[in-house]
Amino acid sequence: xxxxxxxxxxxxxxxxxxxxxxxxxxxxxxxxxxxxxxxxxxxxxxxxxxxxxxxxxxxxxxxxxxxxxxxxxxxxxxxxxxxxxxxxxxxxxxxxxxxxxxxxxxxxxxxxxxxxxxxxxxxxxxxxxxxxxxxxxxxxxxxxxxxxxxxxxxxxxxxxxxxxxxxxxxxxxxxxxxxxxxxxxxxxxxxxxxxxxxxxxxxxxxxxxxxxxxxxxxxxxxxxxxxxxxxxxxxxxxxxxxxxxxxxxxxxxxxxxxxxxxxxxxxxxxxxxxxxxxxxxxxxxxxxxxxxxxxxxxxxxxxxxxxxxxxxxxxxxxxxxxxxxxxxxxxxxxxxxxxxxxxxxxxxxxxxxxxxxxxxxxxxx
Numbered sequence: 569x570x571x572x573x574x575x576x577x578x579x580x581x582x583x584x585x586x587x588x589x590x591x592x593x594x595x596x597x598x599x600x601x602x603x604x605x606x607x608x609x610x611x612x613x614x615x616x617x618x619x620x621x622x623x624x625x626x627x628x629x630x631x632x633x634x635x636x637x638x639x640x641x642x643x644x645x646x647x648x649x650x651x652x653x654x655x656x657x658x659x660x661x662x663x664x665x666x667x668x669x670x671x672x673x674x675x676x677x678x679x680x681x682x683x684x685x686x687x688x689x690x691x692x693x694x695x696x697x698x699x700x701x702x703x704x705x706x707x708x709x710x711x712x713x714x715x716x717x718x719x720x721x722x723x724x725x726x727x728x729x730x731x732x733x734x735x736x737x738x739x740x741x742x743x744x745x746x747x748x749x750x751x752x753x754x755x756x757x758x759x760x761x762x763x764x765x766x767x768x769x770x771x772x773x774x775x776x777x778x779x780x781x782x783x784x785x786x787x788x789x790x791x792x793x794x795x796x797x798x799x800x801x802x803x804x805x806x807x808x809x810x811x812x813x814x815x816x817x818x819x820x821x822x823x824x825x826x827x828x829x830x831x832x833x834x835x836x837x838x839x840x841x842x843x844x845x846x847x848x849x850x851x852x853x854x855x856x857x858x859x860x861x862x863x864x865x866x867x868x869x870x871x872x873x874x875x876x877x878x879x880x881x882x883x884x885x886x887x888x889x890x891x892x893x894x895x896x897x898x899x900x901x902x903x904x905x906x907x908x909x910x911x912x913x914x915x916x917x918x919x920x921x922x923x924x925x926x927x928x929x930x931x932x933x
Contacts, residue, residue, distance in 0.1 A: 595619070595622075595623045598622060598623075599615060599618050599619055599622060599623070602618055602622065603615070603618055606638060606639055606640060607639050608640065608645065609642060613645075613646070613649055613654070614642075614645055616649075616654050617629070617633070617645060617648060617649050617652075617654060618633070620652070620654060621633045626652070627809075628652070629648065629652050632648050632651070632652075633645075633648060636648070650754075652762065653757040653760070653762050668743060668744075668747045669743075669744050669747050669748075672740040672743045672744050672747075673740070673744070675736070675740060676736065676737055676740045679732075679733045679736050679737070680733065680737075682729075682733075683729055683730065683733045686725070686726055686729050687726065689722075690722050690723065690726050693718070693719065693722060694719060697715045697716075697718075697719060700715070701715075758770060759771035759774070761833070761834040763812055763815055763816065763834070764815055764816055764818075764819035764834050765819070766819050766822075766823075766832060766833055766834045766840075767831070767832070767833040767834075768833060768834060768835070769833065769834075769835040769836060771833055772831075772833035772835055772841050772843075773895070775831055775833075775843060776791075776843075776895040776898065776899075777895060779843070779889065779895070780889075780893075780894060780895050786889040786890075787889060787890050788845065788846050788847060788848065788889070788890065789843060789844065789845050789846075789847070789888070789889040790842075790843070790844045790847045790848075790849070790851070790852035790855070790886050790887070790888055790889075791841065791842065791843055791886060791887050791888075791889070791898050791899070791901075791902045792841065792842040792843075792844070792852065792855065792856055792859070792884055792885070792886045792902070793839065793840075793841055793884070793885045793886070793902040793903060793905070793906045794839070794840040794841070794842070794859065794882050794883070794884050795838060795839050795840075795882065795883045795884075795906060795910070796814075796818070796838040796880065796881070796882060797880075797881035797882060797883055797913075797916070798881070799811065799837070799838035802814065814867070814880070815834070815838065817867055818840075818863065818867060818880070819832075819834065819840075821862055821863055821866050821867060822840065822842075822859070824862075825858065825859055825862045826842065826844075826859075829845065830842065830843065830844050830845070831843040841902075842855075842859075848888070849886075849888055849919055852886045852888065852919065853886070853917065853919060856884040856886055856917045857917060859882065859884065860881075860882045860884060860916075860917065863879075863880050863881075863882055864879045864880065864881070865879075867879065867880040881913075881916070882916070883906060883909040883910045883916040883917075884906070884909055884916065884917045884918075885902050885903065885904070885905030885906030885907070885908065885909045885917075885918050885919070885920070886902060886905055886917075886918075886919050886920070887901030887902040887904075887905055887919070887920040888901075888919075888920070891920065891921065901920040901921075902920065904920055905918045905919055905920040906918070
């Protein structure tokens, strides 16, 4: 078993060490072989987990996967998927929450039902004793005291049971609330990029859909697409870990540079998308220039064994909602502008179309 784990570790390390990503077919074969060797069920969420560990070179996930042993259980695999916030595993959190809530409600219903039965029993005993006293006036004091002591004992038991039920009700409600918070966190995971903690592509597309899902056509919103210049070369020279750190730092710069009501998301690899409201083309151009300057001034990295310093360059394309009718059209316009920006390295910022920039008067400083 240990030898299998070591062999798997060497296999994952080998995949993680490659400078260039393997072709899709080779990746599929390696994932399939790994899953078969370790008897991992062929579920879509398991495939994503192994893909992230072996092909996407998530070193931490790879170590956690190997730590599960040569034949990991499905529970262990699902726990890893939730821990590393894989999209296909986030639905499991909702299922788990629903299961916990159902179990908690069932326990509460049983306790309430038991409490009602005990109350009914006490009421019947009280009615019987009262009736007996009324119908038999010759009964002695000692006999009556015995019955009253019985009622007293029963009342104490009932109060104790009521207190216990109240405690269990509070505990059950707390469990349901905790489960709901877990579900909310899981839903947030689906919309969050794991590396940068920025909103992801799903969140960005949701925002775009909301923007166009109105009675009137969207107006005065700019979409910016940002791409890191030569990011593949940076990864090749310095490694994926250095590239990931760079993306995290870039995300931090973006957060500080934009305003609270603006929106930024990491939509894929080294591509980021922004939405700015109440702006025209003139302000969009100024915002793009400010973003690029902020990155150039704040992100400096060593090159050639640290002997020189290089600044990170960006290419930026932007498009306006006023020129579009659908989210896909806005994205296509921004992509076209970005492609144009990449062809002008001296000033890699371009807006879609050739019309004269218009201003809506927003202060972009």
